[in-house]
Amino acid sequence: MADATPEFTSDADTAERAAKMGQRKTWLIRLGVAVIVLGLIYLLWYQLIGRNHVSTDNAYVNAEVAQVTPLISAQATQVLVSDTQAVKRGDILVRLDPTNARIALAQAEADLAEARRRFRQTSATNSALAAQVEARGADIAQAQAQLATAQADLEKARVDLQRREALAPEGAVSGDEVTIARKAFAAARAGLAQARAAVAMAQATRGAAQGDLAANDALVQGLTAESDPAVLAAKAKVESARLDIGRSVIRAPIDGVVTRRQVQVGQRVAQGTPIMTIVPLNQVYVDANFKERQLREVKIGMPAEVTSDLYGGDVVYHGKVVGFSGGTGSSMALIPAQNATGNWIKVVQRLPVRIALDPKELAAHPLRVGLSMEADIYLSGR
Missing domain, CATH: 1.10.287.620 (Helix Hairpins)
Structure with a gap:
């Protein structure tokens, strides 16, 4: 009886180890199958979607803003607008003294x-x-x-x-x-x-x-x-x-929102000096900075989808590529990078791509200049 107990224990350990090995083998098979399935899914996604679009989160809202500048030098007698105020084209912004x-x-x-x-x-x-x-x-x-x-x-x-x-x-x-x-x-x-x-x-x-x-x-x-x-x-x-008398009344040149107002009642404004900026919210666009390798197949007219951090992924803007910048962001900087040195290291450059947005979608969900965006360009045209 004393000799039977170790033998029984050894058989139990062997069976337990075999069960664990079988269980491990089962999990490894499952893991391998999962990896294969994920690989197939990724391959399928890449074939159908991934290779047909390029995306970047280095994108920002921009617009052709209007600088409001007086055409005569005179004293401001009335300032009728303030920052963040929406104005229509032709609305009176400032009245200047017309005596002179x-x-x-x-x-x-x-x-x-x-x-x-x-x-x-x-x-x-x-x-x-x-x-x-x-x-x-x-x-x-x-x-x-x-x-x-x-x-x-x-x-x-x-x-x-x-x-x-x-x-x-x-x-x-x-x-x-x-x-x-x-x-x-x-x-x-x-x-x-x-x-x-x-x-x-x-x-x-x-x-x-x-x-x-x-x-x-x-x-x-x-x-x-x-x-x-x-x-x-x-x-x-x-x-x-x-004409100078008419210019004593400064009107809004476009529809938009008043920004950076720099004039007060009683202030003498100088001819040609900006006194405020008007941002046309219904005409904003997106400048997306894509890596140079991403732009091999991108062409003007391709459709794009854009989302904003302001509204999240639930609001998707639809637009199209309307143009490419004439130079990369670094080359157009105030102090361009100087790469003609002995310790030059290649840096992937980004080229701004302009994406025009649907005016109806902009009216429903207005954007502001400078907001962060995520842009996807569909290379297949869909």
Whole structure:
């Protein structure tokens, strides 16, 4: 009896070990089957889904925001919006003091009236200059008549002098008469020269009058009081002044939400300085930064699904690829990476891909610029 107990115990241990080995073998078989099934499932998923899409969680909401900048420098008299306020295109945002613009408009209107008056004066001067040309023509005729008279007087004085000089040797005339005749001849010759100079002067005066008439006529020829260049320039100044008055009321350029308002009542704003930003929530898009290896088969127009951390996976946005960035994020950084060194290590780059979203889905679940997103692009088109 003492020898039977160890033998029985040994058989029990052997049976227990065999049972454990069988159980372990069963679990190993089950594990192997599970691994094979999981592998088949993964292979099936990859064949049907995995290889047909690329995804990334490095994606963010972006938008073409509108910078609101005043076009004139003036003091803000009213600020009608605040941050986070939704506005429609054309809504009044800020009113500026229009006093300086109104003064400029009054000055421009006065300049316009003066330009019109000068044109009418120039047009009226044409008639006066034409009359002066005619008067100078009459002066020429008068000078020519005086020239003919001087020529006749000179001829008469020559004849008288020749006659007296012929009679002087015979004593028929005295020496005084010859002297008087000679003086008369000299005077007649001087009078002829003076008459010729008068004709030349009258002709020159008429030429100057004709030049003045031509110059004045060039200023008004083919023009009216409304098409004169000076009048047009004055009109442009009036329109500019009126435009500045209209610009004293700053309106929303697009629909969106006011962000980063930087203007207060009483503040003098400078022309071209941003005073607020408007974000168009109905036109936001997603910039997804995919790894360069993921983009081998991605093309413009491919469908995409996007989810937001704000709403979770229950809200799925549908969109499509509309473009690729012109460079990677690192190359477009303020200080690009310099890889031309001896200890260069290759770093996988990411290229921003723009995904446009469905406006209806955006209206139902609005997004904000800068929110984190997850993007999936379907390479198969579904």
